[in-house]
Amino acid sequence: MVGAGFAGVACVRRLERRLTGREAxxxxxxxxxxxLYLPLLPQVASGVLTPQSVALSLRRSQKHRTRILPGGAIGIDTDAKVCVVRTITGDIRTEPYDHLVLTPGSVTRTFDIPGLAEHARGLKTLAEAAYIRDHVIAQLDLADASEDEAERAARLQFVVVGGGYAGTETAACLQMLTHNAVKRYHRLDPELIKWHLVDIAPALMPELGPKLGEAALAILKRRGIEVSLGVSVSSVDDDNVTLTDGRVLPCRTLIWTAGVAASPLIGTLGAETVRGRLMVEPDLTVPGLPGVYAMGDAAAVPDLAKDEAGAICPPTAQHAMRQGKVAADNLVAALRGEQTYPYAHKDLGLVVDLGGIDAVSKPLGVELHGLPAQVVARGYHWSALRTNVAKARVMTNWLINAVAGDDFVRTGFLASKSGTLKDFEYTDAYLTPEQVRAHTASLRAVASS
Incomplete structure (x- = not known):
């Protein structure tokens, strides 16, 4: 099993229940x-939740018997039936398999924009969320200490790119962080703090529909967030973010959440892809690769609940968790010579938590905004947490934050790092298909003999 996201953990838990130790x-x-409970990362970045609240231990269950290998797959050779693994100590080793379940997830999607790789920060990992919180508070500290008006204005201007759920929630939650924190900085003018949300799409979160998209837009504008649609970033440097409409924003913080791309691990398989995601059959098997299953963000799973030809499931938690269970059942069925079944699930709706009492939600097609939407959004996230300990921590954090607020302190976490996407997502760690085959040449020779 590769990956411990929603799909991977759901699959492992199902396999542990259905297979005995003698079988597998x-x-x-x-x-x-x-x-990692990824949907709540913006609340970690804004300090509403602690990092431990959204990190659900894989070792807490007393029934746990899965062998956890602390490392990441950086290549796969399906001929030799091995994964090439980089351990957390940096060593490279191979792990053989008989059946392989791929749930490596996704990475932040980037483009060839001058300066982006050197200056953009993401929000895809727990470390990034903790880093961004420290970084944003550091900008307030530095602005407060500066006597240079230009520097002060630049440090208090923040740009978030991406008008999807992640970007919208990130901009909303972090704007609330700075709005509340600036009250502790008596030398800073709150009017100097400016947040920008930029997206090339013509509408905000189009999946929610025009009505809720407009409701979310109204909430952001009421908070003073400047939303620019149909616009993207043309270049970034140490001091400025330049937009495609010609505007130059003096800025020291660019948060990039402009979509996701399948894990680079998929490129090492040499298998067919759909829009960068690994093509799979409705039963979650990979065509032409016996014994290999894939699901979640990295797989193009046919969406059988839609009448639309060629529709694939969106990369959401509700699909990933259910795909994990179906993949486990189909793997068990294959081992026992039983019938497998296709994955089908009708989307239950979407929730977007904008912080405080603001949210927009669409449960079962019912459009909500304001406090009712917030109750649905937090209720959904709370119920989706896998362990009772996590539920208790998250609920306690929400209550403490509502009553006592935040102290807005920096931890100094990874202060020496530049905080770019590569620093946290390790997108340059993966091997090329040629490197994988060179690394496993001896194993393939043994397998063929």
């Missing part, structure tokens, strides 16, 4: 021994 040995490749 289950191994899980993951750099961290926790499942």
């Amino acid at each position: 040995v289950i191994s899980l490749l993951s750099p961290f021994s926790y499942q």
